[in-house]
Amino acid sequence: MSETVQLFVTCIIDAVFPQVGRDVVEELERNGAEVEFPADQTCCGQPAYNAGHHRESTEVLLHNLEVLDRTGGPIVIPSGSCADFLIHHGPRLASGDPENAAMAERVAARIREFTSYVSEQRERASVEETETRDRSPTRRAFYHPSCHALRGLGLRREGESLLESVRGVERVEIEGAEECCGFGGLFALEMPEVSTGIMNTKLDRLEEAGVEMLVGADAACLIHLEGGLRRRENPMQVVHIASAIATGRKDRP
Amino acid sequence: MSQPVTFRRRAVGEMDTPKPAAVGRAARRFMGKRQWAVDDFTPMEETRDRARMIRLHTLANLHTYLDQFADSVERNGGQVLWAADAAEANRLISEVVGRKEGSLVIKSKSMVTEELDLNAHLQAEGHTVVETDLGEFIVQLAEDHPSHIIAPVMHLTRQDIGELFHRRLEIPYTDDPEELNAVARRHLRRFFLSADVGISGVNTGVAETGSIITVTNEGNGWLTTAAPRTHIAVMGMERLVPTFADAATIVEVLARSATGQRLSVYTNVVSGPRRPGDPDGPDEFVVVIVDNGRSRVLSTDASEILACIRCGACLNVCPVFREVGGHAYGQVYSGPVGSVLAPGLADFAEAVDLPFASSLCGACREVCPVRIDIPKLLVHQRVRATRENDPFKWLGPGLALYGQAAKRPRLWKSLLAAGRMAGRLKGKDEWFHRLPFHAKGWTRSRDFPPPARESFRQWWKENRSGT
Numbered sequence: 001m002s003e004t005v006q007l008f009v010t011c012i013i014d015a016v017f018p019q020v021g022r023d024v025v026e027e028l029e030r031n032g033a034e035v036e037f038p039a040d041q042t043c044c045g046q047p048a049y050n051a052g053h054h055r056e057s058t059e060v061l062l063h064n065l066e067v068l069d070r071t072g073g074p075i076v077i078p079s080g081s082c083a084d085f086l087i088h089h090g091p092r093l094a095s096g097d098p099e100n101a102a103m104a105e106r107v108a109a110r111i112r113e114f115t116s117y118v119s120e121q122r123e124r125a126s127v128e129e130t131e132t133r134d135r136s137p138t139r140r141a142f143y144h145p146s147c148h149a150l151r152g153l154g155l156r157r158e159g160e161s162l163l164e165s166v167r168g169v170e171r172v173e174i175e176g177a178e179e180c181c182g183f184g185g186l187f188a189l190e191m192p193e194v195s196t197g198i199m200n201t202k203l204d205r206l207e208e209a210g211v212e213m214l215v216g217a218d219a220a221c222l223i224h225l226e227g228g229l230r231r232r233e234n235p236m237q238v239v240h241i242a243s244a245i246a247t248g249r250k251d252r253p
Numbered sequence: 254m255s256q257p258v259t260f261r262r263r264a265v266g267e268m269d270t271p272k273p274a275a276v277g278r279a280a281r282r283f284m285g286k287r288q289w290a291v292d293d294f295t296p297m298e299e300t301r302d303r304a305r306m307i308r309l310h311t312l313a314n315l316h317t318y319l320d321q322f323a324d325s326v327e328r329n330g331g332q333v334l335w336a337a338d339a340a341e342a343n344r345l346i347s348e349v350v351g352r353k354e355g356s357l358v359i360k361s362k363s364m365v366t367e368e369l370d371l372n373a374h375l376q377a378e379g380h381t382v383v384e385t386d387l388g389e390f391i392v393q394l395a396e397d398h399p400s401h402i403i404a405p406v407m408h409l410t411r412q413d414i415g416e417l418f419h420r421r422l423e424i425p426y427t428d429d430p431e432e433l434n435a436v437a438r439r440h441l442r443r444f445f446l447s448a449d450v451g452i453s454g455v456n457t458g459v460a461e462t463g464s465i466i467t468v469t470n471e472g473n474g475w476l477t478t479a480a481p482r483t484h485i486a487v488m489g490m491e492r493l494v495p496t497f498a499d500a501a502t503i504v505e506v507l508a509r510s511a512t513g514q515r516l517s518v519y520t521n522v523v524s525g526p527r528r529p530g531d532p533d534g535p536d537e538f539v540v541v542i543v544d545n546g547r548s549r550v551l552s553t554d555a556s557e558i559l560a561c562i563r564c565g566a567c568l569n570v571c572p573v574f575r576e577v578g579g580h581a582y583g584q585v586y587s588g589p590v591g592s593v594l595a596p597g598l599a600d601f602a603e604a605v606d607l608p609f610a611s612s613l614c615g616a617c618r619e620v621c622p623v624r625i626d627i628p629k630l631l632v633h634q635r636v637r638a639t640r641e642n643d644p645f646k647w648l649g650p651g652l653a654l655y656g657q658a659a660k661r662p663r664l665w666k667s668l669l670a671a672g673r674m675a676g677r678l679k680g681k682d683e684w685f686h687r688l689p690f691h692a693k694g695w696t697r698s699r700d701f702p703p704p705a706r707e708s709f710r711q712w713w714k715e716n717r718s719g720t
Contacts, residue, residue: 011659014709015669016702021709025717037713040662048652050613051645052635056656063660151615176281180572184612190645191610192694193265197273197576198612199698227699230684 004034004073005117006110008064010082011043012219013240020219023246024078024114031121033076040067046085049093050185058093062100065090068107075107078114078242079218080149086111088152113149115159115217115241138170139237141213141244142206146221147180159217159241166248174209176201183224199228206236213237215244259644260606264581272408276400276578279407280569286513287566287620294509304506305623307499308560311460311491312551318460318493319542325463329525331538342487342543343374349450349485349539355379356449361469361477362386363454364402364563365489365543367585368598371452383444385473387437394421400579400587402565403511408578441473451477451535455488456563457503458540461496464524465540468504468517475521484523484535490547491559503562506622511564546598553637555630558593560623567617567627573610582607589617593630601637606644608634647691669708676703 005028009021025035045061048054068075077083087108094104143163145156156178164171182188182198202225206214214229214236216222226238239247267273291297311318323333336342346369350356358380360366372382372393384393388405392398395417399405406414415428424436453474457466465486467474478484494500508514527534550556568574568588579587584595584604592611596604608631617627638644658664679685684700687693695701 009709015672015704018705018707018709018712022712037710037717039710039714039718042659042662042665043655045659048656050632050635051648051652052608052632052637052639052643053649053652053656054636056652059656060659147612147614147616151619178616180612180614180616182572182612184614186645186648187609187612189691189694190648191261191264191573192697193261193268194573194576194610195612196698197268198572201277201572201576223702224699227684227695227701230700231686231698 002032002034004036005112006068006071006073006075007035007037008041008044008068008075008077008082008086009037010077010079010219012223013078016223017219017240020078020240020243023240023242024076027118027242027245028076028121031118031125033121036071036073038067038071044082044085044090045093046082046089047185049085049089050187054093058096061090061093061104065094065100065103065107068110069103073110074112074117075110076112076114076117078240079220080113080146080153080155081218081220083111083113084148084152113153113155113217115149115162116153116155119158119161137168139168139212140172140210141166141169141215142172142174142177142209142211143241144181144214144216144218144221144225145178146216146218149217150178159215162241162245163215166244168248169213169244172209172211174205174211176205181221181225183221185220188224196228199224203228203232203234207234211236213239213244215239215241217241258583260581260583260610263583264577264610267577267581271410272400272578272580273576275410275413276407277575279404280575283404283511283513283565283569284620287510287569288513290509290513290515293515294505297506297509300502300506301622301624304502304562305560307494307502308562308623309557311493311495312556312559315491315493315551318495319490321460321495322458322463322493323542325460326525326538326540327463329463329538330528331463331525331540334539334541336541336543336545338545339369339543342369342541342545343371345541346371346452346485346487347375347378349483349537350375350380351378353449355381357444357447358382358450358452359444359448359477359481360384360386360389361451361453361467361474362389362405363452363487364399364585365454365487365545366452367399368545369487369543371487383441383448385441385445385471385477386469387434387471387473390437390441391417394418398580399585401568402563402586402588402590404565408580445473445476445480448477448481450483450485451479451481452485452487453478455486455492455540456507457500458488458493459495459497459500460493462524464497464500464522466500466504467521467523468508468519469521470512470514470518472519475519478521478523479533479535482535483537483539484526485539485541486523487541487543490542490544491551507562507564510566510620510622550594550597553597554633555593555597557625558590558597558627558630560625561590561594562623563590564622566620566622570616570620572612572614572616582610589627589631590625593627593634596634596638602642605638605642608632608638609644666710669704669710672704673706673708676706679703681706
């Protein structure tokens with residue numbers, strides 16, 4: 001039974017990491033979904049929202065709600081932060097007008113964060129993903145839960161299980177795993193030194209734990225952490241969970 | 254227009270000191286203890302729900318409960334004084350203290366008196382003021398300010414305190430906490446016995462009984478309120494609960510969230526002056542109820558922050574607070590709660606950038622014993638800031654362009670295309686090391702990825718659409 005899903009790819013993946021978007025599509029389709037991409041989508045509106053510019057945020061939000069509201073089926077978003085925004089903040093932001101409010105609620109009810117949706121797909125299809133790891137070298141990988149997925153949507157285990165299913169990977173823990181990476185959207189520009197301080201705490205702990213691969217489901221946190229790692233000339237690999245899954249599959253002998 | 258010293262500048266200054274390291278360690282230790290205390294108490298979540306309801310109900314009916322509280326205090330033989338602002342509160346307190354010239358005033362911990370800058374005021378009038386809470390005593394010795402609601406010297410190490418005692422109390426250097434404690438106790442004892450006036454804060458006032466409740470771990474709160482002839486309790490206007498049973502609920506979540514204890518060592522209940530036959534207690538009991546901006550906050554969409562019971566858990570868990578410490582906030586209340594409350598209590602412009610001192614990670618919301626959605630309130634304050642006195646004006650044009658483009662798919666695509674052009678300045682997989690203007694803030698410590706040569710939507714259009 002195939003289900004049609006709408007992909008809301010997020011502005012960062014669209015513009016900076018298109019391969020992640022392709023890996024997302026591949027995984028969704030492999031699990032039996034039919035993926036559609038509403039072409040007029042742009043960005044959820046969160047950047048302006050967090051900065052306190054709610055007029056801009058509302059206009060961007062409403063445009064995208066209209067685009068999504070014209071479609072059917074679950075809306076899959078490969079970012080906990082954007083998903084949390086559309087589920088929890090969108091309805092509040094659109095509440096000034098009853099029709100917009102209803103639209104925001106309708107869309108919010110269809111939003112599915114990627115790791116959560118894929119976990120459910122696999123469960124439904126009883127996909128047995130865990131493979132024996134005896135033939136491939138094991139890399140130490142940490143799953144960064146990302147604040148908005150973790151505290152906004154209550155997700156962590158979903159992404160960790162997906163990571164554990166990837167061949168050649170051993171999932172490891174670090175101290176303070178649930179602490180913020182310091183990105184915080186425009187916070188990183190408004191308070192760059194503080195943002196950097198928080199990031200460095202996180203990077204130190206990743207290094208202390210000997211992590212070789214940093215995996216997450218939110219491209220924004222990953223950009224931030226990879227930007228810091230590159231500056232440190234640390235070769236730790238940073239990948240979105242969708243790409244970790246896709247790469248693991250291609251590595252299969 | 255001149256901007257006051259910003260959070261960012263203060264934070265950078267603080268990050269250059271050893272203070273944040275001490276704060277980070279202590280804050281994480283507190284959170285570990287809190288986790289133990291939460292796990293230890295099966296009905297914690299329901300109790301938090303109940304505490305939240307109690308506090309929100311009180312705020313919604315604050316007028317009624319303030320009247321009831323005042324009546325109850327007077328019925329018990331106490332006196333209630335109302336202060337609209339810090340100046341009035343100081344004047345009223347002065348009148349009580351100043352009945353005797355050169356009074357000796359002892360104080361137990363109170364954040365609201367920090368708002369008033371009460372110590373300086375009383376000292377200027379010729380009185381002697383001695384802080385008796387160990388942390389506050391250290392702050393006073395160091396001529397410093399508290400950096401945390403419940404742990405005033407979280408920013409100091411025991412070595413710092415050893416140095417301070419050595420210098421100011423002229424004792425041989427030691428950094429043994431027990432010895433330092435004993436030194437402070439010996440030093441303070443004579444003040445307890447000879448003080449004219451005791452000034453305390455109030456953790457919770459009970460409308461039904463007119464009681465004030467203070468929780469301490471040192472017993473100084475008890476001595477301060479019972480030994481001197483006069484006890485002045487200074488209470489923030491919103492600190493009430495309706496009944497004694499409600500107060501028990503608050504106390505239950507307070508200590509677990511604050512210090513990770515089941516209960517503080519002392520839970521001190523004062524319900525009026527000494528009655529005939531009482532072995533001790535003051536002859537005079539005065540409660541000063543302080544507004545000082547609270548009514549104003551109550552009328553804004555950040556009013557829920559007044560439900561706060563001052564446990565400090567949101568500070569302890571906050572990645573920003575841990576990185577910069579309390580002094581970076583430049584206000585009496587720091588951390589997430591302070592970032593919402595301070596701009597409300599003070600002149601908004603004075604603390605207008607504090608609501609931005611957060612990554613909105615949500616950790617504060619998760620630990621708040623009364624479940625205040627602090628990130629939501631921070632965003633409310635940001636909205637107000639951008640309207641009244643935007644501390645990040647330079648973001649305005651960029652966000653305006655974003656707002657225009659992100660609702661017009663064609664314009665959005667052109668912007669993405671322009672980004673790709675810029676990206677072509679870089680080789681494949683090569684990140685920017687330096688970006689211009691305000692983006693410098695990013696690239697000072699982090700590389701930035703170039704836009705991809707082909708966006709996802711282009712790939713989709715060429716490979717997937719129509720299939």
